[in-house]
Amino acid sequence: MAGYEIRIANCKKGKSLFATKQYEQGDVILEEDPLVSCQFAWNAAYRYLACDHCMRPLETPEQNVRRLSCKPDIVLPHSNCYESNLENVTTCDHCGVLYCCESCKQQAYVIYHRSLCHDISDVQHPVMVLLEAWKQMHYPPETTNILLLVRILAYIQQSPDPTAAAAKIKQFCHRTVNEDAELVHKLLGDQFTDQLNTLRELTANVISGDHIQQFLTPDGFCTLMALIGTNGQGIGTSPLAMWVNNVLELTMSDDERQQLDLFIDKLYQYVEEESGTFLNTEGSGLYQLQSSCxxxxxxxxxxxxxxxxxxxxxxxxxxxxxxxxICISYLDECSLQRSRHSRQKELAQNYLFVCWCERCSAQSSQPDCTSEEDMSDEEVDADD
Structure with a gap:
């Protein structure tokens, strides 16, 4: 029996997740697969090989660290600490995209891929044209991908009950403006009007139909863009990180542990020197339960x-x-450590609300500009 329920907290918050039983630190509250997910466009362009459906990396930890560090002679100890299962990798019979297993291939085809399958070598195909346009508008670090929006449309189109599927998508928060605070999502500002029109037209070239036409109007497209911007959950997978986590669980002597720690530190140093901090296969997905948090x-x-x-x-x-x-943080660990003003600014731009959680309320007497980053932003705005 589930130990949680979704209900309306208040008119401003909308749907919220509440506990119906006691959880202790470390307890698993829930697990779920997304309705759809998608690897980020630039992440794929930088050769982060992943299953086109579930985003499982399609390389071993050793292959991963060799590529990220550009050191082809690195050998990882304890290679049995990570099961790659790359022998199950398969491809779409028509377009050749990669899947980690036959099950993912079949699921993708049933849920969305049948509508979107195309020749990935044809740069003039509508999907490739849309993807390239998106990449030129949104450089790394990415927070979402236009193909997540396209897969949502295909999910509706391919559903046995498209009307119900469209209604399910509409249940997600998809407002484009917070009227109370006059906030507009950063993807939808006036400066992006031309970009949005271009993306909408290119998306309509990829997929269309009676059941999704409402999302291809100017207003409908904006709500869908806001949906993937506010409700798209970031996903990060890394064979290297999973190998590190697993080897650190091994029983070994203090001397062996020290040598292993030094080796791992050196690995990350090599990777950072060559690839920076972008270590993971990254993308985003739309989760029905978790999005209520x-x-x-x-x-x-x-x-x-x-x-x-x-x-x-x-x-x-x-x-x-x-x-x-049950509440999560929409901010990463670094942003969470910043000032109240900095946190609220990022949440307003990305999620269209002003946060007044217990921490923000307790810090309400802090000045509205306390971090160096915000001071720099204001100086740039003044120069403009």
């Missing part, structure tokens, strides 16, 4: 991807009592 700057739960694919796990960070709202 609201933000808090003092979250009591967090999402992770322990299986090395797009299956999400939500775990308790502290004791959660029956009736407590």
């Amino acid at each position: 609201n933000h808090s700057c003092v979250p009591n739960a967090e999402s992770s991807f322990p299986y090395g694919n797009h299956r999400l796990q939500l775990k308790a960070l502290k004791t959660i009592m029956p009736g407590d709202e």
Whole structure:
């Protein structure tokens, strides 16, 4: 029996996730696969090979670190600490995209791929034209991908009940403006009007039909863009990170542990020198349950991807009592450590709300500009 329920917290928050039983720190609250997910466009362009459906990396930890560090002679010890299962890799019979297994291939075809299958070597195909246009508009670091939006449309189109599927998508928060605070999502500002029109037209060239026509109007397209911007959950998978986590669990002597720690530190140094901090196969997905979790700057739960694919796990960070709202952080660890003003600014741009969680409320007396980053932003705005 589920230990949670979705209900309306208040008119501003909308749907929220609440505990119906007690959870202790480390307890798994839920696991779920997304309705659809997609690797980021530039991430794929930089040769992060992944299953086109579940985003499982399609390289071993050793292959991964060799590519990221450009050191082809690196040999990882304890290679048995990570099961790659690359012998099950398969391809679409028509377009050749890669899948980690036959099951993912079949699921993709049934859910969305039948509508989108195309010759990936044909740069003039509507999907490739759309993808290239998106890449030229949105450089790394990416936060979403136009193909996630396209897969949502294909999911509706291919559903046995397209009307119900469209209604399910509409249940996600898809507002484009927060009227109370006069906030507009950063993807939808006036300066992006021409870009949005271009993307909408190119998307309509990729997929169309009676059941999705409502999402291809100017207003409908904006709501879908806001949906993937506000509800798209970031996904990160890394064979190197999973290998590191697994080897650190091994039993060994203090001397062996010290040598291993030094070796791992050196690996990450090599990778950072060559590839910077972008180590993971990255993308985003649309999760029905997890998307009901609201933000808090003092979250009591967090999402992770322990299986090395797009299956999400939500775990308790502290004791959660029956009736407590289950909250996650929409900000990464670095942003979470910044000032109240900095946090609220990022949340307003990306998620269209002003945060007044217990931490923000307690810090309400802080000045509205406290971080060096925000000072720099204001100086740039003044120069303009």
